[in-house]
Amino acid sequence: xTDDLLGAEGDPGNGTADTRRDTGERNTVEIDDGTGDLEEGxxxxxxxxxxxxxxxxxxxxxxxxxxxxxxxxxxxxxHVDLPVGEDVGWEPLLAIAGVDSExxxxxxxxxxxxxxxxxxEDVIEFLLHGEGNESSILASMTAARENLRTARPxxxxxxxxxxxxxxxxSNDLLEEAHTREGRVRxxxxxxxxxxxxxxxxxxxxxRDEAMSFLVLGQNIERADLTTRVLxxxxxxxxxPGADDPYDVVHWMAVLRSLAAYQPFRRAMPARPQGGSTLxxxxxxxxxxxxxxxxxxxxxxxxxxLPHSERAQEACQNASMVVASAPVARLTVGGLSxxxxxxxLALVEIHERVDDTYFRPSFVGWEPTVATR
Amino acid sequence: MxxxxxxxxxxxxxxxxxxxxPQGAALAPPWPTYDPAPFYDELVGSDGTPRPSADALWNHxxxxxxxxxxxxxxxADREIRALGVTFTVYDGGVGVDRPWPFxxxxxxxxxxxxxxxxxxxxxxxxxxxxxxxxxxxxxxAVSAGVVPADLVTxxxxxxxxxxxxxxxGGIWAHICGSDLIRDAEGFWYVxxxxxxxxxxxxxxxxxxxxxxxxxxxxxxxYSIEPVDPYVGRLASTLASxxxxxxxxxxxxxxxxxxxxxxFEHAFLAQQLGVELVEGGDLVVxxxxxxxxxxxxxxxxxxxxxxxVDDLFLDPEVFLPNSLLGVPGxxxxxxxxxxxLVNAPGAGIADxxxxxxxxxxxxxxxxxxxPILWTIPTYRCSDPEARAxxxxxxxxxxxxxxxxxGGYGVLVGSQxxxxxLAAAAKEIEDExxxxxxxxxxxxxxxxxxxxxxxxxxHVDLRPFTxxxxxxxxxxxxxxxxxxxRKGSLVVNSSQGGGSKDTWVVDSPSDTxxxxxxx
Numbered sequence: 001x002t003d004d005l006l007g008a009e010g011d012p013g014n015g016t017a018d019t020r021r022d023t024g025e026r027n028t029v030e031i032d033d034g035t036g037d038l039e040e041g042x043x044x045x046x047x048x049x050x051x052x053x054x055x056x057x058x059x060x061x062x063x064x065x066x067x068x069x070x071x072x073x074x075x076x077x078x079h080v081d082l083p084v085g086e087d088v089g090w091e092p093l094l095a096i097a098g099v100d101s102e103x104x105x106x107x108x109x110x111x112x113x114x115x116x117x118x119x120x121e122d123v124i125e126f127l128l129h130g131e132g133n134e135s136s137i138l139a140s141m142t143a144a145r146e147n148l149r150t151a152r153p154x155x156x157x158x159x160x161x162x163x164x165x166x167x168x169x170s171n172d173l174l175e176e177a178h179t180r181e182g183r184v185r186x187x188x189x190x191x192x193x194x195x196x197x198x199x200x201x202x203x204x205x206x207r208d209e210a211m212s213f214l215v216l217g218q219n220i221e222r223a224d225l226t227t228r229v230l231x232x233x234x235x236x237x238x239x240p241g242a243d244d245p246y247d248v249v250h251w252m253a254v255l256r257s258l259a260a261y262q263p264f265r266r267a268m269p270a271r272p273q274g275g276s277t278l279x280x281x282x283x284x285x286x287x288x289x290x291x292x293x294x295x296x297x298x299x300x301x302x303x304x305l306p307h308s309e310r311a312q313e314a315c316q317n318a319s320m321v322v323a324s325a326p327v328a329r330l331t332v333g334g335l336s337x338x339x340x341x342x343x344l345a346l347v348e349i350h351e352r353v354d355d356t357y358f359r360p361s362f363v364g365w366e367p368t369v370a371t372r
Numbered sequence: 373m374x375x376x377x378x379x380x381x382x383x384x385x386x387x388x389x390x391x392x393x394p395q396g397a398a399l400a401p402p403w404p405t406y407d408p409a410p411f412y413d414e415l416v417g418s419d420g421t422p423r424p425s426a427d428a429l430w431n432h433x434x435x436x437x438x439x440x441x442x443x444x445x446x447x448a449d450r451e452i453r454a455l456g457v458t459f460t461v462y463d464g465g466v467g468v469d470r471p472w473p474f475x476x477x478x479x480x481x482x483x484x485x486x487x488x489x490x491x492x493x494x495x496x497x498x499x500x501x502x503x504x505x506x507x508x509x510x511x512x513a514v515s516a517g518v519v520p521a522d523l524v525t526x527x528x529x530x531x532x533x534x535x536x537x538x539x540x541g542g543i544w545a546h547i548c549g550s551d552l553i554r555d556a557e558g559f560w561y562v563x564x565x566x567x568x569x570x571x572x573x574x575x576x577x578x579x580x581x582x583x584x585x586x587x588x589x590x591x592x593x594y595s596i597e598p599v600d601p602y603v604g605r606l607a608s609t610l611a612s613x614x615x616x617x618x619x620x621x622x623x624x625x626x627x628x629x630x631x632x633x634x635f636e637h638a639f640l641a642q643q644l645g646v647e648l649v650e651g652g653d654l655v656v657x658x659x660x661x662x663x664x665x666x667x668x669x670x671x672x673x674x675x676x677x678x679x680v681d682d683l684f685l686d687p688e689v690f691l692p693n694s695l696l697g698v699p700g701x702x703x704x705x706x707x708x709x710x711x712l713v714n715a716p717g718a719g720i721a722d723x724x725x726x727x728x729x730x731x732x733x734x735x736x737x738x739x740x741x742p743i744l745w746t747i748p749t750y751r752c753s754d755p756e757a758r759a760x761x762x763x764x765x766x767x768x769x770x771x772x773x774x775x776x777g778g779y780g781v782l783v784g785s786q787x788x789x790x791x792l793a794a795a796a797k798e799i800e801d802e803x804x805x806x807x808x809x810x811x812x813x814x815x816x817x818x819x820x821x822x823x824x825x826x827x828x829h830v831d832l833r834p835f836t837x838x839x840x841x842x843x844x845x846x847x848x849x850x851x852x853x854x855x856r857k858g859s860l861v862v863n864s865s866q867g868g869g870s871k872d873t874w875v876v877d878s879p880s881d882t883x884x885x886x887x888x889x
Contacts, residue, residue: 046621046666048647149456150629153641153648164456209667306668357667 047154047209053358054151055210059217061144062163066194067225068137071096071257072127073187076180078253082246090123092232096225099126099133106132121178128177128186137190138174141167154210159200166193212301216353219301223294223318224346226281227339229257233274251277263287274331282325282342291342295319298349311352318345402433402441406818408827412558414479414817417881425480425878428593433477438823441476444586445820448476451585457578460632467630472575473869476586479817479830479851481873482880483597489552489560490845492743493836495734497548500565500721501838502737504544507720508534518736519729527720528774531682533689534717537706540613541840544715545722547606547677549573552744552832552849554815561745561812563831565730567714567722569679573602573835574636575870576850577643583872597847597875603643605837605844610644610675612839613711620674623649623664627680627696637679649673651680656700660707675711676701682716724773724807725751752799752806761808762799765792768808769860770799783860785811814860817871819853829854831862832873848873 075093082088094100107122129138145167148160170190176182198218205211233254251272255261260281261272267284270276284290288297299315302308321341330338401420408416415426422430433441449471457472481489506512507524514521524530549570551563580599584591607622614620626637628650641648647664654673655663663670678685684694686701704710720726726733728749734742750757750768761768765784772780782795799806816827834849851871852862862868 046647046664046668046671048649048653049665049667050650050653051647052667146629149638152638153624153646157642161455165454168453213667 045208047213049357051151051154051210052213054147055154056213056217056353056358058144058147058151058155059214060221061140061147062194062197063218063221064135064225065137065140065144066191067222068097068127068135068140069187069190069194070259071229072124072137073184073191074253074257076183077256078249081249088250090118090120093123093127094118095232096228097127097133097135098228099135102126102132103130106130124177124183128183129174137187138170141170141190151210154208155214156200156204158204159197162193162197162200166190166197169193209305212305213357216298216301219294219298220346220350222289223291223298224343226258226289226291226294227342227346229254230278230281231336231339233335247274248272254281258289260287260289275327278325278330278335279327282322282327291322292319295322302353305357307356311349311356314345314349314352318342318349321345400434402430402436402438403818403825406825406827408816410556411813411827411829412554412556412815413827414481414554414815414830415477416818423480423881425482425876425880429478429480429590432587432590432593438825441820441825442823445476448474448582448586451582452578455578455582456635457575458635459575460630460634462632467632472578472635473855474579474582475819475853475869475871476583477818477820477825478583478587478872478874479832481848481875483875483877485560485880486597486847486875488743489834492562493548493550493834493845494838494843495738495740495743496550496562496565496730497545497836497838497843499730499734499737500548500567501543501545503726503733504567504715504718504721505542506737508537508717513733513736516736518732519726523725523729524720527723527725529682529717529719529723531717531720533702533706534715537715537717539715540615540711543613543838543840544718546609546613546713546715546838548836548838549833550836552834553812556813556815558815559745561747562730563747564724565722565727566833568719569633569681569714570833570835571633571636571679572833572850572852573846574639576833576835576846576848576873577602578639579850579870579872594874595877597877599847602835602837602844602846603640606640606677607644608841609837609839609844610677610711610713612841613713614674615708615711616672616674621664621672622646622675622677623654623673625649625651625654625676625678625680625698627651627684631679633679640677644677649676651695651697654698654701656698656704660700660704660709662698662701662704662710673710675713677713682719685712685716724749724771725753728807747809747812750808752803752808757808758799758803761806762796765796765808767811769811770795770806770808772805773807774805781861783811786858786860811860814854817851817853819855819869819871821855821857826857828857829860829862830871848875 072093075090079090091100094103103118103123103126106126107118126133127136129136133139141163145163148155148163152160166189170186170193173186173189177186201211201214205214233250248271251274252261254277255264255272258281264272264277264280264287267287268276268280280287281290283292285292285296287293295315295318299312299319302312302315325338406416407420409418415423415429417423436444452474453471458469459472460467461470462468503513507530511521511524513519514524545567547570549566549572551566552560553563554560577599610622611620614622622644623646624637624641624644626634626648628634631637638648647653649664653665654676655665655670657663657670662673662676664673680696683690684696686697686699686703687694688699689702690697701710701712702716705712705716727746728751731742731746734740750761752758752761761770766787768784770782770784782791784792784795787795814829814831817830818825819828821828830851830853832849832851835846837844851873853869853871854860854862855869
């Protein structure tokens with residue numbers, strides 16, 4: 001018996017004469033007349049604006065989850081290296097994550113004035129899964145999973161599965177993160193899980209427009225995270241000449257939180273201190289978490305996307321801000337202000353991407369089309 | 373078709389003993405206390421021994437032992453959770469994502485039986501498509517007295533907007549999910565034809581994938597018909613109705629991430645390699661063409677595999693406050709600028725009143741006898757039938773004529789006197805809304821329940837594709853299983869489970885579905 005049972009069993013009786021209407025030609029509406037022939041638009045992969053937004057955010061949230069996990073892990077390690085009393089406490093983690101005020105609202109309102117320093121347990125809980133912290137590791141993973149779920153049709157099945165699995169196990173095993181020892185395991189699983197997802201994407205996803213949005217989101221988030229890690233160190237830079245015996249420990253921690261220690265050692269002859277570290281993490285063009293490299297990558301992705309001129313321009317502008325950083329001067333002051341400029345330049349890239357591809361102004365393209 | 377002959381021929385091809393797992397001494401039966409009586413069991417004969425097609429499976433489970441089986445179930449549950457195979461259940465208005473319930477013991481259907489079922493399903497869908505097309509054109513079946521006029525124009529599923537439309541090939545229902553059941557003798561019946569937005573095929577495909585992972589050994593003992601080709605056939609069916617000449621742009625239209633079948637919508641879009649769109653992603657312009665909002669502007673869409681109900685499709689024509697649809701979509705479809713799969717209005721042929729006329733519909737349009745049986749159905753709108761139904765309510769199943777998903781179904785034998793009285797009142801108040809059928813003693817299959825393997829009732833949902841170029845039926849289907857003892861309700865929306873279903877190359881020991889009821 002053939003697959004085509006209908007064919008094998010005979011005509012169903014109403015004359016299956018093909019009544020298909022051939023409209024002859026079809027329309028592909030191009031926004032930009034200069035982008036080439038109509039046939040090209042028909043050749044298959046289209047990417048819905050909504051899907052593009054979902055993969056872009058999946059890229060950002062995955063990066064945020066991994067980045068936050070690294071920072072917490074490294075801070076825990078560094079904390080152990082410092083004598084009691086010399087340590088910097090746990091507040092810097094809140095500053096890096098940009099959630100100090102949210103934390104204060106939840107935890108310190110309840111505590112008395114004698115608890116001036118935030119307790120380790122509270123900070124860790126807040127960063128890992130705290131209620132009211134929208135960028136906690138777990139919240140970021142949940143958001144990444146939701147976005148990948150929406151974008152399932154355009155991302156490899158295995159990537160979604162890995163993300164779903166990581167999300168499930170991180171939830172299931174949350175209890176263990178309450179001890180320092182268990183926390184290390186939990187964070188390692190998150191970092192390895194995120195790396196696994198990136199690996200699947202790199203190894204199995206076509207370098208199509210969806211991939212570009214994912215990598216774009218990833219790099220904007222990475223650049224932002226690097227600036228925030230640096231910003232926290234800016235406080236202790238304001239005492240020129242002060243010989244902090246733990247300076248090297250602090251800068252090593254900065255490098256380690258960005259997985260940059262080994263690449264830094266290989267690339268820079270100097271020992272880790274302010275100037276060399278700043279130069280590396282801001283301006284290096286080969287280390288994937290250096291702001292300069294992130295921007296180069298982001299721009300490369302934008303170049304293959306249609307209508308990306310404005311976003312590219314913002315990207316180029318950010319690159320120039322970073323490249324012109326007066327690194328030596330920044331070690332003695334003004335680092336925080338400078339990093340704020342970089343962050344604003346990053347926000348500008350995001351906003352232009354958002355405007356061009358995801359936002360209602362996109363709907364404004366319709367009338368142009370309708371009159372054709 | 374000579375059914376005895378079909379079974380006899382195929383029955384001689386393979387010696388069932390060859391299928392048995394290699395083994396030394398005879399193994400004890402895996403489930404010594406298993407007793408499906410008085411029902412027909414899919415794997416176990418009335419003498420307590422496995423049916424020939426289930427022999428190797430039986431031996432394998434005997435070797436595994438209860439602990440081994442339980443371990444495999446845990447592995448399967450874990451995999452389903454990791455794969456993110458979910459089904460949304462509504463509880464007090466809140467949708468909860470639950471892992472897809474899967475029972476690891478497969479159900480087996482011999483191929484000789486399946487071939488007859490396949491032919492029967494294609495015959496049925498061909499006739500239903502002719503009926504739908506007729507409903508929106510001359511209504512020959514009405515003038516010939518095959519069906520009453522009220523069945524067509526009086527149906528809530530009749531869409532006036534579809535009158536006179538000519539979809540490609542005259543096909544309206546391209547995708548049909550049929551519900552099949554077997555009675556105490558093992559005879560097959562069609563219980564329902566789902567022609568609107570039938571769901572479940574993704575679970576059928578995922579069930580097989582999981583089974584391959586947890587029972588890889590068993591695939592050595594059986595030659596099992598693959599289920600994967602469905603996706604390719606779906607793609608070509610969708611492409612075959614495209615109104616344009618070039619490579620068509622196909623999309624799947626979903627109501628969104630909160631819909632109970634969203635997993636399936638995303639799964640199918642991914643498998644087909646097409647975009648999964650929501651209403652807001654599409655726009656119909658003055659040229660009556662449908663466009664998707666892409667990052668590169670608006671791109672024309674040719675074929676929409678829509679998983680949104682008719683009434684939500686186009687707020688300009690149907691429910692004006694629907695946010696799930698696309699304003700102007702019906703206009704585009706009627707202008708022949710876009711294909712909708714299934715076509716709007718196809719639901720006219722899947723209400724339970726039409727069901728009772730299907731044998732006549734097949735005879736009228738195809739001039740053939742129906743291959744598959746239909747359950748005798750009392751239409752409560754008919755005074756004589758109504759009197760019989762009301763007099764025998766405790767022995768009947770009462771169903772709303774136009775609902776799907778198992779909602780509102782009353783099984784007379786399991787209802788309390790209060791429920792029976794309430795049903796009787798509803799029937800008297802609105803006889804048009806109700807039909808009744810004799811209670812069929814659904815077949816059972818061995819199912820892992822808590823710590824024992826026990827018989828549970830099953831049905832089967834195969835999927836049939838039909839386009840201008842041909843038809844295709846999934847090999848096997850989605851077996852749904854009622855997990856509570858004695859329960860006949862297998863619908864996933866009512867907490868039913870599922871099984872992988874194997875169409876195997878081994879002979880049947882049971883009479884096949886035969887001629888018309």
